[in-house]
Amino acid sequence: METVRLGKTNLEAARIGIGGIPLTRPTEDEAVRVIQHSLDLGVNFIDTAIGYGHGMSERRIGKAVADRRDRVILATKTPPLDKATCLRFLDLSLRNLRTDYLDLWQLHGINNFETYEQALSPGGAMEAAQEALQAGKARHIGFSSHTVDVALKLVASGYFETVMVPLNFVSDEAADKLVPLAQECDVGFIAMKPFAGGRIRDARLAIKYLLQFENVLPIPGIEKSEEIEEIVNIADGPRALSQRERREMKDICARVGTRFCRQCEYCMPCQQGVHIAALMYLPILWDLWPPDWFFSWDYVTHAVQSGENCTQCGECEEKCPYKLPIRDMIAESLEFYEEQKAKAQNK
Numbered sequence: 001m002e003t004v005r006l007g008k009t010n011l012e013a014a015r016i017g018i019g020g021i022p023l024t025r026p027t028e029d030e031a032v033r034v035i036q037h038s039l040d041l042g043v044n045f046i047d048t049a050i051g052y053g054h055g056m057s058e059r060r061i062g063k064a065v066a067d068r069r070d071r072v073i074l075a076t077k078t079p080p081l082d083k084a085t086c087l088r089f090l091d092l093s094l095r096n097l098r099t100d101y102l103d104l105w106q107l108h109g110i111n112n113f114e115t116y117e118q119a120l121s122p123g124g125a126m127e128a129a130q131e132a133l134q135a136g137k138a139r140h141i142g143f144s145s146h147t148v149d150v151a152l153k154l155v156a157s158g159y160f161e162t163v164m165v166p167l168n169f170v171s172d173e174a175a176d177k178l179v180p181l182a183q184e185c186d187v188g189f190i191a192m193k194p195f196a197g198g199r200i201r202d203a204r205l206a207i208k209y210l211l212q213f214e215n216v217l218p219i220p221g222i223e224k225s226e227e228i229e230e231i232v233n234i235a236d237g238p239r240a241l242s243q244r245e246r247r248e249m250k251d252i253c254a255r256v257g258t259r260f261c262r263q264c265e266y267c268m269p270c271q272q273g274v275h276i277a278a279l280m281y282l283p284i285l286w287d288l289w290p291p292d293w294f295f296s297w298d299y300v301t302h303a304v305q306s307g308e309n310c311t312q313c314g315e316c317e318e319k320c321p322y323k324l325p326i327r328d329m330i331a332e333s334l335e336f337y338e339e340q341k342a343k344a345q346n347k
Contacts, residue, residue, distance in 0.1 A: 006188030
């Protein structure tokens with residue numbers, strides 16, 4: 001498979017990588033088979049995070065690549081907390097992944113400037129990153145974010161070698177400025193959510209769109225061998241988008257664009273303590289995680305509980321740059337949650 005250079009890391013990744021969230025859904029044996037099949041097809045970049053299933057994703061990946069570590073670019077993510085906590089999480093990730101080093105260690109979810117400043121402060125996550133580099137536990141440092149404005153500053157800062165943000169033809173805010181800036185700064189660009197959190201169902205359109213960017217590495221989440229086979233075949237085939245395909249993309253954008261939360265969090269904080277972004281994301285999280293994990297996850301539970309505080313004031317909608325009907329979407333998400341919970345209890 002063709003490769004893409006991840007900026008100043010000089011890592012040569014196959015043109016398609018894989019993301020590790022869906023690997024928590026099948027059985028462990030099936031997840032291992034899917035990962036190994038992906039490697040057999042030429043995929044060599046695997047991304048995960050310590051928080052994906054409390055390390056479940058990492059453990060499954062570690063088991064799958066144990067006998068071919070030198071053929072894989074392993075990337076994981078840690079929340080940008082204090083230095084000691086970050087280093088503790090790093091050691092746990094290394095044990096989960098059955099390796100003594102990461103090719104890429106990323107600070108997970110730097111979505112606002114306050115978090116960025118905290119990461120750079122004395123005793124913060126950046127000190128942990130530098131210590132990990134010196135100790136050889138991490139070979140390169142990157143970050144992930146859901147906010148383009150924040151990512152622009154981080155890419156230009158010189159502290160990071162890679163950037164990971166959502167990029168797809170429904171949510172393409174990163175395309176105009178962030179993709180070119182990453183190339184200019186020689187920062188590797190990793191595109192998460194290539195299917196827009198399940199909003200895009202056509203792999204052909206999703207992957208061909210991202211392959212138009214020569215410096216972008218898409219990392220679709222997969223859980224079945226057939227999925228990565230289809231995606232690799234698309235990557236190995238013709239990449240030019242036809243006029244018909246462009247019309248199809250435009251039609252999809254028209255259908256979901258006014259009801260698609262980008263998780264930029266500009267609507268927050270809420271004066272009533274409602275976790276708006278998490279509530280808007282509940283239906284997508286349901287598709288990503290196994291039901292037992294979904295209902296036991298504190299993140300989901302706290303989000304649902306916070307929804308009870310909503311006073312329908314509308315301040316969030318005034319702050320939303322995409323003019324989403326947030327109040328209606330929160331109500332729909334809470335109704336969706338209760339419906340799924342009732343179904344699960346009745347089984």
